[in-house]
Amino acid sequence: MFDDSWEPPAILLAVDLVILTLRDSRLHVLLIERGIEPHRGTLALPGGFLRDANEDIEDAARRELNEEAGLADVHLEPLNVYGEPGRDPRGRVVSVAYLAITPRLPEPVAGTDAVRACWTSVEDALSSDAELAFDHRRIVADGVERARTKLEHTALATAFCGETFTISELQQVYEAVWGIQLDPRNFYRKVQGARGFIVADGPLRRTANGRPARLFRAGPDQVLYPPMVRTAHVAPQGPNGSAN
Amino acid sequence: MFDDSWEPPAILLAVDLVILTLRDSRLHVLLIERGIEPHRGTLALPGGFLRDANEDIEDAARRELNEEAGLADVHLEPLNVYGEPGRDPRGRVVSVAYLAITPRLPEPVAGTDAVRACWTSVEDALSSDAELAFDHRRIVADGVERARTKLEHTALATAFCGETFTISELQQVYEAVWGIQLDPRNFYRKVQGARGFIVADGPLRRTANGRPARLFRAGPDQVLYPPMVRTAHVAPQGPNGSAN
DNA sequence: TAGCTTCTTGTCAGTTCGACAGGAAGTGCT
DNA sequence: AGCACTTCCTGTCGAACTGACAAGAAGCTA
Numbered sequence: 001m002f003d004d005s006w007e008p009p010a011i012l013l014a015v016d017l018v019i020l021t022l023r024d025s026r027l028h029v030l031l032i033e034r035g036i037e038p039h040r041g042t043l044a045l046p047g048g049f050l051r052d053a054n055e056d057i058e059d060a061a062r063r064e065l066n067e068e069a070g071l072a073d074v075h076l077e078p079l080n081v082y083g084e085p086g087r088d089p090r091g092r093v094v095s096v097a098y099l100a101i102t103p104r105l106p107e108p109v110a111g112t113d114a115v116r117a118c119w120t121s122v123e124d125a126l127s128s129d130a131e132l133a134f135d136h137r138r139i140v141a142d143g144v145e146r147a148r149t150k151l152e153h154t155a156l157a158t159a160f161c162g163e164t165f166t167i168s169e170l171q172q173v174y175e176a177v178w179g180i181q182l183d184p185r186n187f188y189r190k191v192q193g194a195r196g197f198i199v200a201d202g203p204l205r206r207t208a209n210g211r212p213a214r215l216f217r218a219g220p221d222q223v224l225y226p227p228m229v230r231t232a233h234v235a236p237q238g239p240n241g242s243a244n
Numbered sequence: 245m246f247d248d249s250w251e252p253p254a255i256l257l258a259v260d261l262v263i264l265t266l267r268d269s270r271l272h273v274l275l276i277e278r279g280i281e282p283h284r285g286t287l288a289l290p291g292g293f294l295r296d297a298n299e300d301i302e303d304a305a306r307r308e309l310n311e312e313a314g315l316a317d318v319h320l321e322p323l324n325v326y327g328e329p330g331r332d333p334r335g336r337v338v339s340v341a342y343l344a345i346t347p348r349l350p351e352p353v354a355g356t357d358a359v360r361a362c363w364t365s366v367e368d369a370l371s372s373d374a375e376l377a378f379d380h381r382r383i384v385a386d387g388v389e390r391a392r393t394k395l396e397h398t399a400l401a402t403a404f405c406g407e408t409f410t411i412s413e414l415q416q417v418y419e420a421v422w423g424i425q426l427d428p429r430n431f432y433r434k435v436q437g438a439r440g441f442i443v444a445d446g447p448l449r450r451t452a453n454g455r456p457a458r459l460f461r462a463g464p465d466q467v468l469y470p471p472m473v474r475t476a477h478v479a480p481q482g483p484n485g486s487a488n
Numbered sequence: 489t490a491g492c493t494t495c496t497t498g499t500c501a502g503t504t505c506g507a508c509a510g511g512a513a514g515t516g517c518t
Numbered sequence: 519a520g521c522a523c524t525t526c527c528t529g530t531c532g533a534a535c536t537g538a539c540a541a542g543a544a545g546c547t548a
Contacts, residue, residue: 008257008294009257009296010297011294011297012252013252013338050255053255078324081322081325094301096325153396153397167496168495185498185537185540186538189497208545209492209545210545211543211545211546213494229469231536231537411526427507428527429506429527433505437504452514454525455514458526458527
């Protein structure tokens with residue numbers, strides 16, 4: 001495999017976080033303004049290096065989640081690895097990106113360590129005039145794409161909601177992440193028909209305007225059957241190429 | 245983020261390959277018998293360290309694919325990262341696992357560098373009495389699970405076939421990976437109904453026994469619509485808990 | 489009580505799905 | 519050739535599901 005004199009190269013390991021949430025019925029990602037030099041002043045994903053050689057990678061991700069965003073107990077899953085040789089001027093940095101999903105939060109993220117943390121709509125973050133540090137633009141795009149497809153066949157949507165939620169709140173998640181509009185009546189049927197997706201949570205109620213809605217909580221199953229198929233069902237506005 | 249005197253820890257980066265193929269109508273994974281010390285003599289996934297600090301991770305994966313399995317031009321996609329602190333006695337080794345899919349090959353893999361490379365049925369590799377080095381058992385399980393779910397909504401199945409294939413060959417892929425049996429007539433309808441999945445490749449023919457089959461090749465689309473939903477449709481043998 | 493809002497239950501026609509029958513097109517044997 | 523056998527492929531039928539839409543239920547405000 002390799003001769004005895006050869007030593008494998010050492011690299012630096014970082015974690016980056018794509019933290020998604022819903023604000024104002026639109027999908028947002030948390031970005032911070034970098035306070036240190038490579039790309040100082042530009043927007044980037046929260047993240048950082050492994051603290052020491054014994055820290056577990058997912059633990060590091062949760063630590064950064066807490067330090068930089070003040071978050072705990074959120075859905076967290078590995079997204080991908082980004083290790084292209086030239087991506088970081090400090091050396092060979094390999095970054096493990098995680099996807100985190102959180103319910104809508106009280107406000108602009110408290111207790112953060114970073115210079116400035118702000119929720120940015122995904123649309124803005126990915127628009128061509130926004131500048132993101134390193135290859136973070138691609139990481140954001142990958143994270144959003146992951147969320148989009150996982151919504152179809154897993155119960156990931158519930159991670160965007162609080163512990164209990166109404167069906168129309170859940171519908172807003174699908175509409176925001178997919179960028180389309182759905183019929184509330186058919187959505188009801190579908191969501192309730194997927195076994196183990198959501199379970200009723202007491203006949204409680206809520207909201208202030210119309211008829212009170214029933215509350216649900218996440219069900220036991222993660223994989224949805226039948227899946228929530230996303231038919232090209234474009235919103236009221238103009239043509240919107242149903243690209244692959 | 246961190247004070248100036250602090251230095252991020254260096255780690256060793258490896259790649260591991262879960263190479264799947266179909267042999268004898270069953271899903272197989274390529275394992276090698278380790279020739280060097282940590283876990284010498286036990287079965288493990290092909291893989292190795294990054295060659296130098298400038299090698300791209302995916303390039304390293306393709307290099308190992310070639311060196312250890314004699315393969316090139318196969319489907320290759322990132323699977324996950326495995327970096328738990330105690331997983332390798334040599335130090336802090338973080339391994340990037342890739343999932344590779346290849347059509348059935350001429351024979352037991354030629355030109356390999358490893359002591360012994362052998363195709364093992366996934367069933368055997370994951371059975372409790374098989375011993376795999378490091379955390380490779382879990383990596384194999386993750387790879388198989390990834391293949392199973394990607395078969396549902398992507399054209400991944402075509403990666404198991406040669407450049408051209410018949411519909412029943414494609415069906416065998418689904419049956420082997422999912423471990424269930426499907427009705428050929430309904431499978432036809434479904435596969436042909438998924439736009440962009442497969443396209444006819446001349447009215448050619450093949451096989452030696454029954455009526456010649458039409459040949460197809462992979463179509464332009466990777467995402468399947470409608471998806472190939474996997475209904476619990478158990479094979480002729482006994483009860484088989486439809487677990488999640 | 490009327491009017492507004494939002495939630496929830498239905499209905500209906502078109503489509504898809506799973507189970508199954510039967511014809512089409514090769515090979516090999518007598 | 520004729521027949522048995524194999525595999526491929528096209529159809530059919532009732533059940534289940536889907537998307538479009540109507541109408542009732544249940545709260546608030548005026």
